[in-house]
Amino acid sequence: MDAFVLQVLNGLDKGGSYALIALGLTLIFGTLGVVNFAHGALFMLGAFCAVTLKKILTISKQVKDESITFFDAFKEVPYLELWFGETGTAIIDYAVPLSILLAIPVMLLIGLAMERGLIRFFYKRTHAEQILVTFGLAIVLQEIVKAFFGANPVPMPPPELLTGSADIGAAIGLGDSVIYPWWRLTYLLFAGIIIAAVFSFLQFTTFGMVVRAGMQDRETVGLLGINIERRFTIVFGIAAVVSGLAGVMYTPIVPPDYHLGMDFLVLSFVVVVVGGMGSLGGAVTAGFLLGILQSFASMNEVKEILPGIDQIIIFLVAVVILLVRPRGLMGRKGVMES
Amino acid sequence: MITATPRKDLLLMGIFTLAVLTMPIWLAPIGASYPDLLQRFAIFGIFAIGFNILFGLTGYLSFGHAAFLGVGSYTAVWSFKLLSMSVVPAVIFGVITSGLFAVVIGYISLRRSGIYFSILTLAFAQMSYNLAYSVLTPITNGETGLQLSLNDPRALDSLVGVTPTSGIPPTNFFGIEMSGYSGFYFCAILMIIGFYISMRIFRSPFGMMLRAVKSNSNRMSYTGLNMRPYTLTAFVISGMYAGLAGSLMAVTDPLAGAERMQWTASGEVVLMTILGGVGTLIGPVIGAGVIKYFENIFSAINENVLHGIFDFLPEILQDGAVAVLSLFVGEGWHLTLGMLFMLIVVFLPGGMVEGFTRIYSRIRNKNNKNNGEAGSVGSAEVQPGE
Amino acid sequence: MGILEVRDVNKSFGGLKALNKVELDVEEGSVHAIIGPNGAGKSTFLNCLVGLLIPDSGSVNFNGNSLLGIKPHEINQAGVSRVFQTPEIFSDLSLLDNVVIPTLASRDGAFKLNGWKRADQDSEIIVRAEHMLEDVGLIDKRNMHAGSLSRGDKRRLELAMCLVQNPKLLLLDEPTAGMSRADTNNTIDLLKRIGERGITKVIIEHDMHVVFSLADKVSVMAQGTVIAEGSPEGIKGDPRVQEAYLGGAHL
Numbered sequence A: 001m002d003a004f005v006l007q008v009l010n011g012l013d014k015g016g017s018y019a020l021i022a023l024g025l026t027l028i029f030g031t032l033g034v035v036n037f038a039h040g041a042l043f044m045l046g047a048f049c050a051v052t053l054k055k056i057l058t059i060s061k062q063v064k065d066e067s068i069t070f071f072d073a074f075k076e077v078p079y080l081e082l083w084f085g086e087t088g089t090a091i092i093d094y095a096v097p098l099s100i101l102l103a104i105p106v107m108l109l110i111g112l113a114m115e116r117g118l119i120r121f122f123y124k125r126t127h128a129e130q131i132l133v134t135f136g137l138a139i140v141l142q143e144i145v146k147a148f149f150g151a152n153p154v155p156m157p158p159p160e161l162l163t164g165s166a167d168i169g170a171a172i173g174l175g176d177s178v179i180y181p182w183w184r185l186t187y188l189l190f191a192g193i194i195i196a197a198v199f200s201f202l203q204f205t206t207f208g209m210v211v212r213a214g215m216q217d218r219e220t221v222g223l224l225g226i227n228i229e230r231r232f233t234i235v236f237g238i239a240a241v242v243s244g245l246a247g248v249m250y251t252p253i254v255p256p257d258y259h260l261g262m263d264f265l266v267l268s269f270v271v272v273v274v275g276g277m278g279s280l281g282g283a284v285t286a287g288f289l290l291g292i293l294q295s296f297a298s299m300n301e302v303k304e305i306l307p308g309i310d311q312i313i314i315f316l317v318a319v320v321i322l323l324v325r326p327r328g329l330m331g332r333k334g335v336m337e338s
Numbered sequence B: 001m002i003t004a005t006p007r008k009d010l011l012l013m014g015i016f017t018l019a020v021l022t023m024p025i026w027l028a029p030i031g032a033s034y035p036d037l038l039q040r041f042a043i044f045g046i047f048a049i050g051f052n053i054l055f056g057l058t059g060y061l062s063f064g065h066a067a068f069l070g071v072g073s074y075t076a077v078w079s080f081k082l083l084s085m086s087v088v089p090a091v092i093f094g095v096i097t098s099g100l101f102a103v104v105i106g107y108i109s110l111r112r113s114g115i116y117f118s119i120l121t122l123a124f125a126q127m128s129y130n131l132a133y134s135v136l137t138p139i140t141n142g143e144t145g146l147q148l149s150l151n152d153p154r155a156l157d158s159l160v161g162v163t164p165t166s167g168i169p170p171t172n173f174f175g176i177e178m179s180g181y182s183g184f185y186f187c188a189i190l191m192i193i194g195f196y197i198s199m200r201i202f203r204s205p206f207g208m209m210l211r212a213v214k215s216n217s218n219r220m221s222y223t224g225l226n227m228r229p230y231t232l233t234a235f236v237i238s239g240m241y242a243g244l245a246g247s248l249m250a251v252t253d254p255l256a257g258a259e260r261m262q263w264t265a266s267g268e269v270v271l272m273t274i275l276g277g278v279g280t281l282i283g284p285v286i287g288a289g290v291i292k293y294f295e296n297i298f299s300a301i302n303e304n305v306l307h308g309i310f311d312f313l314p315e316i317l318q319d320g321a322v323a324v325l326s327l328f329v330g331e332g333w334h335l336t337l338g339m340l341f342m343l344i345v346v347f348l349p350g351g352m353v354e355g356f357t358r359i360y361s362r363i364r365n366k367n368n369k370n371n372g373e374a375g376s377v378g379s380a381e382v383q384p385g386e
Numbered sequence C: 001m002g003i004l005e006v007r008d009v010n011k012s013f014g015g016l017k018a019l020n021k022v023e024l025d026v027e028e029g030s031v032h033a034i035i036g037p038n039g040a041g042k043s044t045f046l047n048c049l050v051g052l053l054i055p056d057s058g059s060v061n062f063n064g065n066s067l068l069g070i071k072p073h074e075i076n077q078a079g080v081s082r083v084f085q086t087p088e089i090f091s092d093l094s095l096l097d098n099v100v101i102p103t104l105a106s107r108d109g110a111f112k113l114n115g116w117k118r119a120d121q122d123s124e125i126i127v128r129a130e131h132m133l134e135d136v137g138l139i140d141k142r143n144m145h146a147g148s149l150s151r152g153d154k155r156r157l158e159l160a161m162c163l164v165q166n167p168k169l170l171l172l173d174e175p176t177a178g179m180s181r182a183d184t185n186n187t188i189d190l191l192k193r194i195g196e197r198g199i200t201k202v203i204i205e206h207d208m209h210v211v212f213s214l215a216d217k218v219s220v221m222a223q224g225t226v227i228a229e230g231s232p233e234g235i236k237g238d239p240r241v242q243e244a245y246l247g248g249a250h251l
Helices: A002-032 A039-057 A079-084 A086-093 A095-117 A127-149 A182-204 A206-216 A218-223 A228-250 A260-275 A280-297 A300-305 A309-324 B006-021 B035-058 B065-082 B087-109 B114-133 B155-159 B180-203 B205-215 B217-222 B227-252 B263-276 B283-300 B303-309 B315-325 B330-347 B351-385 C042-049 C072-077 C095-108 C123-135 C151-163 C181-195 C208-214 C232-237 C239-246
Strands: A060-064 A074-078 C004-013 C016-026 C031-035 C057-062 C080-083 C169-173 C200-204 C217-222 C225-230
Touching (some): A002 A039, A002 A182, A002 A206, A039 A086, A039 A095, A039 A127, A039 A228, A079 A086, A095 A228, A127 B114, A127 B330, A182 A206, A182 A280, A260 A280, A260 A309, A280 A309, A309 B114, B006 B180, B035 B180, B035 B227, B035 B263, B035 B283, B065 B087, B065 B114, B065 B227, B087 B114, B087 B227, B114 B263, B180 B205, B180 B227, B205 B217, B205 B227, B217 B227, B263 B283, B263 B330, B283 B330, B283 B351, C004 C042, C016 C031, C031 C042, C042 C080, C042 C200, C072 C080, C095 C123, C095 C151, C123 C151, C151 C181, C181 C208, C217 C232, C225 C239
Parallel strands (some): C169 C200
Antiparallel strands (some): A060 A074, C004 C016, C004 C057, C217 C225
């Protein structure tokens, strides 16, 4: 029982990241009909928003190190600490969550620029061409990031308060072995909030209603005299923000490097396919399911029976789903089926 | 519309053969005539020619072909280790094994079309890559990559009494060492054969059916044609080309690593095919050559070289120019490639071959126009006299 | 015995009954028209014949063999060709290639691995294809891209692609929809001419002019079932048909 709960917990935060990035991807596919191979790059850009903010916050001044007396030694002290003392240190400590504030406008701008500058010219082109051009864009974005931040992963610690592990086992009456890092718990909570926000936005606002109608039948909505194009631009921006935020908060879990996007891209497509192309609920469900499935496949007991299963389980599920039920778990019939 | 005739094809084949075999000569002025680069031209040329048979003719966009490249490499290295340092069994087994892999992956993936096919091939490529790094380590030697060692059995070689005197023996083709120019010529001749086969396929009824798949798969079924075996055959043929390319990589440099199988490596062959001209005979070869050449040139440029180039500018401008351009060269070569690729997809979907055709027809039109104008000017001059 | 025998075919989509106990007999060598108001199930019925849809129950026999449960290309190989409402052609290929492909399919079968021969040197095939293009009056455009043809020409090309296979049964789904009067008359002439080859034809048509100039027999469908059948003259006067199809108005 303990092991079971532990694996579910382990899978949840990974599932949360899958769900978030797949949510944006499927939103774009469902509304705009565009297969976006640059979506992983948006996740990566989000992660580097956090890296950037951290760099800005820790711009430092060389000051004489007073603790060393027998020769002149210098150390780097961030201006923030020089100016605000303890408060400054605290701000730097919370660089990752604070990056959310930076990432929202930045990712929104990037998303809007991408849609207006490139994607909209590809609405009428074939899926293959969409894949190609966005794949090219993904390469460009990752290389720009590599040029500015280098090729090595950048470690991004979570705030000190959230570095330890939560003793969940004791809290819910299970064994002591059930512990869960606070940051992962935070991530899970965060993913839940974002997902809820996106769904209620689509469910309870007029804007969301039009978008959902557009996902069902784009032409009819266009005929009603609603400027669907402009709304779709905003949808693309929102999708970019969602993926970017997923990237920001993921940095303490896996140190980001420029290649992060390409790694996540394949995974997110797999999640979208399993959930059903164009289905928001499917993307979220599949994200969590696959996350949990993967964490179970990583258990030693499982690996002993099926060596290497942890490496391929997600892809295997996707292959099987595509073959026996191409519309995925919750996709509408007829979407891309052939 | 240029119609192909047997005679024109023979001419094209002749020019192609001549051009490839004389590459060490005519590429010398642009600094691309050293064997290592020439070998890469030929190897990636083969890879792209094969990929084009699938993507160019049937329109099925695979992101999994690097897996076959990797399989070809591993098989060839194992052939060197277990059988013989001769490249003949290595290449044959490399092609066969990757062909078998392609049968399995193709059989499953081709049950879907469009982006679902792409995602299936992506999933298979990623599975092969992940497995090569983890549980298949006994076969692939994981992160280190599969290498030759002095203690390898080399059964066939020892059978005929060849034992290494010092160090690991080189790969060879009936005694000819497969390094340097001889290595290039081995790859080049295989590329020429590969090109010829691809040309035959392009002109054949089989090739026509593959085009029909791309153009309208519905009509194809209602015309009484079974699409599945056609696409599967194309998939397997292109997988075997990839396997050949992979085994040639091992021939020229006998080691194999899992990174060759990653899906982004499949992306590279997509770039080559698109850049050169997808669906054209010669396009993929040009694309492969151009990308490998510029990769080589651009990667070698560093800030010092740039400073040298912009020496004539005042220092501030010089620093500025260098700072901007250095993003695109050296390590940043992929940035240039990505941008180039996007520009091609947006503005020139037919690739460089389409570009050449456009320029050619524009020049021809201009000439016609000039002739026409000359004529009208002439007649204008005549008129007053009349 | 008819070349095509349809017995008790039913098809539902969700709760909607699209085909209800459809019965049809098509005489060999005849032209059989199916008419009926929109939504009567005519296209659904045709889709069931070529393997695009599978009926829930019933039987479809062609020359004594069942067409149910076999794939579209097998149905074609058995001798059934279809012209679609929106022409299904190979838009990226030349007109000649468009006709060469079905010619090859009828000679070489559903799959043949002939990757070594030259398609353009296969004189038997080329002659047959060119002859066909000449028949439909498109020979001058043989090297054009099929996608650049006018709508009327696309229909003629599609017809050529079907006819070159010498099908035993040709299914035509509104072959003159959206055509001008002149084009319609041309198509009628063409269909009459090919009628001389003895190809059995089933035509779905809205245009009564077309129906009455071509058909030997007419079946009227309404609400998923065949409500009347007979000669064109007989159908004209049938009160049931006028009731269901024309809402009482006279033809």
